[in-house]
Every structure is written in structure tokens, then in C-alpha cells.
Amino acid sequence: xxxxxxxxxxxxxxxxxxxxxxxxxxxxxxxxxxxxxxxxxxxxxxxxxxxxxxxxxxxxxxxxxxxxxxxxxxxxxxxxxxxxxxxxxxxxxxxxxxxxxxxxxxxxxxx
Amino acid sequence: xxxxxxxxxxxxxxxxxxxxxxxxxxxxxxxxxxxxxxxxxxxxxxxxxxxxxxxxxxxxxxxxxxxxxxxxxxxxxxxxxxxxxxxxxxxxxxxxxxxxxxxxxxxxxxxxxxxxx
Numbered sequence: 383x384x385x386x387x388x389x390x391x392x393x394x395x396x397x398x399x400x401x402x403x404x405x406x407x408x409x410x411x412x413x414x415x416x417x418x419x420x421x422x423x424x425x426x427x428x429x430x431x432x433x434x435x436x437x438x439x440x441x442x443x444x445x446x447x448x449x450x451x452x453x454x455x456x457x458x459x460x461x462x463x464x465x466x467x468x469x470x471x472x473x474x475x476x477x478x479x480x481x482x483x484x485x486x487x488x489x490x491x492x493x
Numbered sequence: 494x495x496x497x498x499x500x501x502x503x504x505x506x507x508x509x510x511x512x513x514x515x516x517x518x519x520x521x522x523x524x525x526x527x528x529x530x531x532x533x534x535x536x537x538x539x540x541x542x543x544x545x546x547x548x549x550x551x552x553x554x555x556x557x558x559x560x561x562x563x564x565x566x567x568x569x570x571x572x573x574x575x576x577x578x579x580x581x582x583x584x585x586x587x588x589x590x591x592x593x594x595x596x597x598x599x600x601x602x603x604x605x606x607x608x609x610x
Binding site: 486 | 525527534536537538542584586588590598600601602603604606
């Protein structure tokens with residue numbers, strides 16, 4: 383079952399602005415991952431953050447994890463039109479193999 | 494590295510026919526493969542988990558006799574949608590894991606769009 387909730391469901395901003403997406407989950411996790419999906423395409427793995435990590439950076443991406451609140455955020459700085467896509471968080475529960483995906487955020491970057 | 498392919502990338506079939514989708518790990522051995530379904534503007538829903546050489550484990554609500562999964566080798570898993578109906582039209586995505594990462598990292602295929610007329 384889906385355990386992740388993401389907000390906002392849709393986000394539209396101007397190119398150059400920062401975009402922040404949030405993800406909440408319900409159970410204890412081993413790690414949390416963020417993925418990007420362009421329309422009608424497969425998933426691209428962006429970043430993985432372990433349960434004992436609080437923040438991670440990768441290029442223009444910054445991910446935070448608050449296990450006490452069971453939430454994570456993805457920040458994309460200096461957005462570009464090419465960042466337009468759907469973004470999903472996914473969690474791996476303790477002792478499990480499978481990924482449980484959130485509902486996703488549809489991000490639109492306006493040129 | 495860690496490339497996963499799917500074939501076909503899209504397929505259109507008539508209602509009542511069966512469709513087979515292949516998922517291949519091209520440069521690593523996948524001990525575990527996962528099959529997901531994604532309806533338009535929705536998230537990915539896990540259908541089943543398959544380990545090489547054993548029967549797949551299906552998620553609740555997924556009919557195992559309708560969605561046949563075979564994982565006969567460490568580089569290939571197939572999903573067969575039997576007696577397909579229009580409501581089976583969806584985007585099917587597979588992923589593969591080598592089992593060597595402590596985080597069970599999954600590598601995703603590009604997806605297969607199934608349209609049942």
C-alpha cells in the first residue's frame with residue numbers, strides 16, 4: 383500500500399527559482415529515495431538518504447530527512463526548464479526489500 | 494553500469510489476448526526483480542517481487558493468474574498479462590536489484606505502455 387504522502391501535488395514556478403517538495407511516511411525506514419520521471423518515461427534515481435543521515439547534497443539537489451517527524455524534503459535550486467517532471471519519494475522499510483512510493487509532485491518550470 | 498531494459502516499449506493489443514513484457518538487466522545479475530504498474534498521473538504501485546528461480550510474491554489485490562511472472566535467469570524476468578482487458582491498459586515498469594547493496598538499490602527500466610483495445 384502507498385505509505386508516502388507528498389505535497390504539493392503540483393508546483394509551478396519560474397525558471398531560476400527554487401522548488402521545494404515534501405514527503406511524509408508512516409513507518410520506520412532503512413532509507414528514503416527521490417526519483418524523477420519525465421512524462422511517459424521511466425524513473426531516474428536522484429538521491430538516496432539513509433535513516434541515520436539528516437541532509438544530503440547532489441549538485442543542485444538538497445535532501446533533508448527528519449525521522450522524528452517521518453518526513454523528507456527535496457530542494458531544487460536555480461530551477462531550469464529541463465527540471466519539469468514528476469518527482470517521487472520512495473521509502474525502504476526496515477527489513478524489507480521493496481520500495482513504497484509517494485503520490486508524487488508534478489513540477490513545472492516556466493521559462 | 495546498472496542498466497535495465499524493457500521490451501517492448503509500447504504495445505497495443507485486442508481484448509482477450511495475452512501480452513508478454515520482458516525486463517533485462519544488461520550489465521549485472523539481478524537476484525530480485527520488481528514489477529510496478531502506473532496509471533496516468535498516478536504513482537507507481539508494486540505488483541510483485543520475483544527472486545530468480547522461485548515463485549513471485551504478489552502484492553495484495555494483484556491476481557497472480559492474470560499477471561504471470563517468470564524470473565528464470567539472473568538477467569531476465571517476464572510479465573505476461575493474460576486475457577488482457579481495457580482496464581489493464583497502463584504503464585508497466587520493472588526494476589532490478591543485484592542484492593549486493595546494503596540499501597537494496599533498484600535500477601528501473603524505461604517502462605512499457607500497454608493499451609488494450
